[in-house]
Amino acid sequence: MKRLTTTGLAALLLIVVGCQSQTKQYSLRGQVLAKDQAAGQLTVKHDDIPGFMPAMTMPYKVKDPAAMQDVQPGDTIAADLISVNGAKDYWLQSVRIVDQSGRQTAKPAVKHALKVGDAVPDIPMINQDGKQIHLGDFKGKSVLITFIYTRCPMPAFCPRLSSQFARIHEDLAKTPGDYDKTHLLTISFDPKYDTAPVLRKYGLAYLDNHAEGFAHWDFASADPADMRRIADAFGLEYFEEDNQISHSMDIVLLTPGGTVARYWSTEWTAAELEAALRQQAKSSANARGSKG
């Protein structure tokens, strides 16, 4: 009964503030694994945040980057987590260092092994049809790649990535010229669970059951060793803990020549990705045209 009363009060509060914006505040406590002062971002391995997410490692923006000046990887911090409009936007504020003893054993942050302009390695993967594909198979098209696992329960992570890729796919389908010169690739870093049939079922959910969409959007996984090579190449971080996978959020744009054009992490919109993908396809076609 107490539970229902609490839920009822929370619901009432939401209705009252619903006309403005849904802002929720949670308490976060965890260990900082990486810090990007320029981006104002901390990657935190945190405890359960009831109502927001289970224990996990993920990057967070910090509202006031000056407040994270003293924070170092390895520190245990406490902070207020602010979530707006169903985690459409979220950030940390009031960051406090609770314990500095972990600094000595903190690991250095992983950087992208492939820089912009570098050619991508031709690593084999298995797609949703059980067919072997390679990163190099998409030469001639600009390619947008992202990384997920199908069991990811965090709406701000894999479901958001796949939902926004679906939006891009639907938009591109309206302009056949761009559709033919672009490709989407979603790579799962959970090959043990995300077999071809699982990826096919997952992909169909985001393609509204139109299987012909797979010709433009592949869902693939690689064997664990190859997956680690792909992750290292693109700076993707992932590790399994407590029956779920903690991971960074990474999106990579490839040129039709098979080189890295650009990276995104947490700050992006579908419109921005789509425009960059279209632009990349057009500029490469123009470059080829001017050479001919």
Add this chain to the structure above:
Amino acid sequence: MSVTTVRAAIGCSLALAAWELTGCDSQQHGAELFDLHCVECHETANPDLKKQPPKLEGLFHSKRLPSGAPATDEQVRKTIIEGLGTMPAFDGRLSDHDVNDLIRYLHTLQ
């Protein structure tokens, strides 16, 4: 009242108390799991998602689930474990015990 009757009465009271305690613990655990794993998608509007997941209040108060399948424990269990559409599978993340407690709590949502 015979000794046997008194013993039986005490035994029944203890059993009832134990059942209520277990039931409350189980429901509380289910509520915590609900907060942790369900609320963020099902109870919060998120325009970034391709499909807005249905609210779960009154899930067991109609004959059919939002998917159209029968509103039974087994169907809800299957949905939680295997996922459905864009809902992720919780296979390997929730134990049988967790799923039982979660379903028990879902029954209480009005």
